[in-house]
Amino acid sequence: MTQPLKDILVLDFSTLLPGPMATLMLSEAGAEVVKFERPGTGEDARHTDPMIDGESIGFAVLNQGKRSVALDLKAENAVNILRPLLEKADVLVEQFRPGVMGRLGLGYEAVRAINPGIVYCSITGYGQTGPKATAAGHDLNYVGDAGVLSLSRGPDAHPTMPFGLIADIGGGTYPAVVNILLALIARQKTGKGAHLDIAMAEGAFAFAYWAHAEGVIAGQDIENGGGRLTGGLARYRLYSAADGRQIAVGALEEKFWQAFCDVIDQPADLRDDWSDPEGCSAEVARRLGSQPSTHWEPLLVAADCCCSVVKTPAEAATDPHFSARGVFDRKLDISGKSVPALPLPIAPEFRVSKDVAGRAASLGEDNLHYGAEPRDSE
Template identity: 40%
Template structure:
């Protein structure tokens, strides 16, 4: 095992996407992650299509590098097993609604009595406090309440259901990882563990970086296609002759000048740099017309060596084969457990001295029960 977290041990009680993504990142960074799952309440990600040789690809990816322990926490002996395990673990991550782990007998108050250095991270939709703390929700709900959806999409079409789960991953998962790592540093300095409360709605609200600063600081309330970065300017996507798309982000003067020069309309560069909506719409219409004249391949060739911030909208398959991503090891092969390999997304953080490793794909439920319980017995006997 390698990676900067190779001495950190994590008990993972999470399911679905946010928690498993967070603990997968930690496992890639070397943490020893033991996933504790119910044998009777199946994680839906385990059965979600599509499958590769009978195993859900989402499960294989989200739970790679983690051992699996099947425990029914409604059984007292299983609760006692968790209490015994937590003595030698650094972090607990869970994703139940507030109070569930307490009712099961393995909440923070109980576990910190056993291990005062324990870092306990709870990922929920709305956090441990507030009137919505017990309310059900999913990614689309968190983005709606956080204000993100209100200025996304088209003025006529409304907010889009995004292709990625922003509140779950950029919100819950990434903020959980940050919180856990910060708590580990604090414990190294003080010897104290602590409770880390991550709300996906809070995290999504904090992602309103530019628009949120304007709304709170200057009472500027954005709507769809109202601002420079959300479709209100030329900064947008444009359809090509073969029904593909180009992303145009030529915001700085030198990029705008190169864009207009390449398209044969250098006189329009001043309009692209103008804050006036009518100038932006004039340029935008010209870009629509020009890009619609040729297929995507043509424009890729034209802009290949031009610094104009124009790039093709790639499919996931095309992106996985792009030389920039492949050169960065963003597509890797992971041991599937049957002697074969599965292609998966690579880890995005590159360490010079402690590189990440994706050791094996998500395992069968309870695959490590025997070895984990044997380790526990050996430890008790010492």
């Protein structure tokens, strides 16, 4: 099957995580992605640990398959050097604070004047407008401002950090990809491009849709760790087995809950976790803590009750289920070593063949190809 984004040219001015992961997905679907970096050092992610023979694994994972152009965007002739690419580009992705691209002569209006059909995607923490538009922040700040962090932050004495980068990826990467694709479809009908204003803090709201219903619309107080999905019920919690491994109990529906209770032999008078959630969960914790995870795992699998042993990333990568589906079959070349590529939610039939190992381009590797060698202003 022909890749759906074949012949789509993407100019990537983003760094670190949200933008690079978005353009990685576009690249995997066939787009030609040209990544622009600072001359000399490149983007900061090139220098982050862990590394293989001096090459950053994290950078390689997010930037494989892209072209690299080293260009000083502050140079007087930068826009002239970029003009041929701007004229034919389909998508531009940038991740600077609002106003920065404008000061460089590369703001949306300036680029649209060169290419009216450009789909120009700006990813920021708080959006292009509003009181916080230029405020600095990271994922932790964005989920905090969106009210998501307050829902399950652990005890006050030992707050629990979020397990994933919800705002960066869920509020930045995914909305960027979805809206870029929507804008490309709209352009087919109208011939017009668009400026996409992607705010990571806003994108985080959708991850707690139930909290919006309860806390915003219904006006109910939501206690830290007290929600139906954040530990308020015994049937949806994490428990420790005797060997220190954790058991993820997700038996929300009554049939699953009763099946789980049968496995651990939970007394009938301590199965109603709606009326006595703490008493019920204390007994569940005692029973699960009496045996190692190796005892419970086969019993829970047989009961098919939405309960499982929590796996480490390394264990997940060798799980027979994921192996059978080829989740980690794609390979990445880092300094001559073949390693598993990052699994991405792009259907296999739309992606580059899994037999082709991807690699991240060295800094400025493609300058000559795109005519981006420094030259005098025209």
